[in-house]
Amino acid sequence: MTTASASATTAAGKYRVRPGLIVAWTLLFIGGVIMIMPLLFMFSTSLKSAGQVYDLRLIPAAPTLDNYIRVLSDGRFVRWFLNSSLIAVIVTASCLFFDSLVAYTLAKFNFAGRKIIFLAILSTLMIPTEMLVIPWYLMSSKFGWLDSYWGIMFPGMMTAFGVFLMRQFFKTVPNDFLEAARVDGLNEFQIWWKIAMPLVTPALSALAIFTFLGNWTAFFWPLIVTTDKDLYTLPVGLSSFAVEQSIQWEMIMTGAAIATIPTLLIFLFFQRYIVRGVMLGGVKG
Known part of the structure; x- marks a missing residue:
């Protein structure tokens, strides 16, 4: 051959x-x-009119944008959309800052009880969210946070998952870089911000996406802590909207579609960061 x-x-x-x-x-x-x-x-x-809702064809015979115009003309829906956007952005920024700061401390400083503190943080991951609702509600009631943006946001402004993820990445940052920065006169906060943070961008991106999507779709806690419809987030507002529009399926589906579009766009544009963050986190863990 x-x-x-x-x-x-x-x-x-x-x-x-x-x-x-x-x-x-x-x-x-x-x-x-x-x-x-x-x-x-x-x-x-x-994209269907009321008379076409029960037509199961995937492509409507006469597609229309009238449903979107009607929904977006409703001031309540726009308010709920803005509420969800504001809450998701603020909570995401808070998680990136505090989770990274705590994770850097646990990864790069040797002090008594470091491992115990880290295990205590991880142990909170085993507690179901439903068991935390009553303590959160009592705290919100005591401090006057019911029916407020702060009441909706405070449970998620720092997460054990974020601390765990970022710690795994910070452990891979070479200590030589940090020592060189100390020799150059940078303080610890500057070292964390200017040296360590740029080196863990994949983890930051993954954490930002997970946190934003989690808060964008949050329903249970915002439903409990708010009674003022002006403070409703989009999922809570959509549930009340669905009750009002109980026989108008085209309107309900239009509201759900508008709420879904941001999450689809985020996934399409940033999916490589999600995959990279999860894969690297698993390898480094």
Whole structure:
């Protein structure tokens, strides 16, 4: 057998389609279609008139944007959208700052009880959110935080998951860089901000995305802590909107579609940071 023939045979064997791979990709494709179909029907229904709602065709016969105009003309919906945006942005910024600061301290300073503090923080991850609602509510009531933006935001302004994720990354930052910065006269806060933080950008990006999406879709706690409709976040407002529009499915789907669009855009544009942050976090852990 000639060298060329041997190479061709090797290449054919290398790229031979395996039955197991076909089955795996087929199952993944079917699973993807099952998960995306409700989303497609939601957007499809939002483009239909009231008389077309029960037409199950995915592409409407006469698509219209009237539903979006009606929903966006409702001042309450715009207010709920702005509330969710404000809360999600502030809580995300708070988590990035405080979680990173605590994580840097636990990763780069040796002091008595460091491991105990870290384990205590991690242990809070095992507590279901439902068990924390009563203490949060009592605290909010005592300090006058009910029906306020602060009451909605304070439980998520620092997270154990963020501390854990950032600590794993800060541990990989070479100590030589930090020592060189100290020799140059930088204080510890400046070292953290100017030296360490730029080196953990993938983790910061992943944490920012997770935190923003988590607060954007939060429903349970904002529902409990607020009774003023002007303070409703978008998920809570949509639930009340759905009750009011109980027989107008096109309006309900339009509101849900508008609420979903920001999360889809964030995922599409920043998905590489999500994957990179999770993969590196798992490897470094």
